[in-house]
Amino acid sequence: MILLRLFWEFFKTGLFAVGGGMATLPFLYDMSTRTGWFTQAKLADMIAVSESTPGPIGVNMATYVGFETAGIPGAVTATLGLICPSIIIILIIARVLKQFRENKTVDAAFYGLRPCSVALIAAAGMLVAKITFLNPEALTTGNGIAGYAGLFRWKAIALAAVLLVATRRIKPLKKLHPIVFIAASAVIGILFSF
Numbered sequence: 001m002i003l004l005r006l007f008w009e010f011f012k013t014g015l016f017a018v019g020g021g022m023a024t025l026p027f028l029y030d031m032s033t034r035t036g037w038f039t040q041a042k043l044a045d046m047i048a049v050s051e052s053t054p055g056p057i058g059v060n061m062a063t064y065v066g067f068e069t070a071g072i073p074g075a076v077t078a079t080l081g082l083i084c085p086s087i088i089i090i091l092i093i094a095r096v097l098k099q100f101r102e103n104k105t106v107d108a109a110f111y112g113l114r115p116c117s118v119a120l121i122a123a124a125g126m127l128v129a130k131i132t133f134l135n136p137e138a139l140t141t142g143n144g145i146a147g148y149a150g151l152f153r154w155k156a157i158a159l160a161a162v163l164l165v166a167t168r169r170i171k172p173l174k175k176l177h178p179i180v181f182i183a184a185s186a187v188i189g190i191l192f193s194f
Contacts, residue, residue: 002070003077009035010062010081021050021057023080025124028061037069045132052182054121074143088155132156159185 008128012026025047038046050060061077066078100106135153163181166173 003073005035006066006069006074006078007081010066011084012185014058014082015085017058018113018120020058020117020121021061022124023117023120024058024174025127026120027128028065031065036130037065040131044128047128047131048186052186085181133160159188 009031013024013031013078017027017055025043028046029040031038032043046064047062050057050064059082062078063071063075063081066074068167070073070077078097097106133153133156135151163185167181168174
């Protein structure tokens, strides 16, 4: 039963996450609250792992969640659930697009999808920022002013600020491949116990 639910949840995500892998993040955030398969803190870890491994982030996230939920069968099922809508839609579109490519209605539909994609990706970016930089649990502890100070993850904010300045202001670092910064961030995260 869990495999069927994994397939269905990721099928819906694959069907509606227009705009690429980052657009799946709002759906995964919702999935975490509805299913309890993973926490929002675990979602941040999944994002880090999925971004640093080869392949599309959406597929990597589906595989990760499926594996955490039901092992290897879960990983395969969740991944298939995510990619099936794309395969089906591409096959249908490829079949009919040649006939309708010059149609103004089809052009308008594709044009209308652009803002939707931008909104989903922006929502994903805000979600990642929230998970990374904020600690909302600090407010529920009832520590008054201390609770507000604990609201921010200061180490993460400092690391982001250092990386932003380093990649924008230090000329030799501008030329480095992004994987160098991903690896450096991973090492810093391990050393400073993020």
